[in-house]
Amino acid sequence: MSSQAEPSQSILAALSLEDMLSIYQLSQAIFALHDLKLPEYLHKHDAQPLSALAQALETDATALTPLLEAATTLNLLQKDEQNRYSLTPTGTRLRLDVADSVIPLLHHHRDGYGAWNALLYTLQTGHPGFNQVYQMDIYQYQGQHPEKLAYFNRYMQQTTTTWLTQVVEYYNFSGHVVDIGGNTGALMALLLRRFPELQGTVFDLEQAVCQTNAVLCAAGVNERCQVVTGSFFEPLTIPTHGTIYLISRVLLNWSDEKVVEILKNCRAAMPAHSKLLILDFVLSDSNSNSTIPLLHSLHLGIMFGARTRKQTEFEQLVQAAGFTELCWIHVNETTFLLEASLESILFG
Incomplete structure (x- = not known):
């Protein structure tokens, strides 16, 4: 994280x-x-x-x-x-009232600390150790503990500012962006400020978007963005009017099976000439033998039943969901954009 x-x-x-x-x-x-x-x-x-x-x-x-x-x-x-x-x-940085506070991340790791006791369970079953320890998944847990959700949302905002700011320089965002799993809208606010003609929709669970309007208003972009609640596991709730369907730091939290399901649901909602754009961590050749990225991959398994993926693994999942014309855009050593189109056969 x-x-x-x-x-x-x-x-x-x-x-x-x-x-x-x-x-x-x-x-x-x-x-x-x-x-x-x-x-x-x-x-x-x-x-x-x-x-x-x-x-x-x-x-x-x-x-x-x-x-x-x-x-x-x-x-x-x-x-x-x-x-x-x-x-x-x-x-x-151990104070909560500073901009670069590590307290939101500290609480995530504290919740993960107990879940790491179930590493063996994750290795044997492929299922999240978190679920085994807490008897619920992390999203249910955050829903029952609003303070944990608030910390998580703040962490997402912080990392959007420090980690994703450079992304806007690598892709020409135009038309209408639907941010799938957009959380507090921090990334959308960044995009709308950078591209004055852009329109946006933040799409996420109701509990995830409770702060989104405030974030958009603070950035002065709320008039160009709407907030839609729903689940990417419920395809009928996904907006159908986008030009770009952006999935940022979402797929790393899900198993391969769930990733394909998410992508297929997005595909079903996407207009004919729209694009899929995935922004995520990628396990590259330069860091695939480094301890920290590999421990991070284990952490994803324990917390979410997922892992850090290589480029080829992303390509297989995206293609399995019915997308084609894949294009990789390098952002930094661990971060990539993957653009994909719908298969032309779907539209005759």
């Missing part, structure tokens, strides 16, 4: 097997900093000594010491000559 720079392969490979086994302790330590509201406290009160922090955070000073020192070695905290702790620029 992350669009941030990845640790180099050499750093990870240099770890001993014993150190690899203990990596989970890092995430738990960061979770604890968040749970204690330590970043917010330091932001409000500036540099503080151990004794003051322990008292204010209602913790044991002896137990708190190694956490603070570990956070210092991780460049989340810094300590001055008076042994007072304060936030570093990196540590500031």
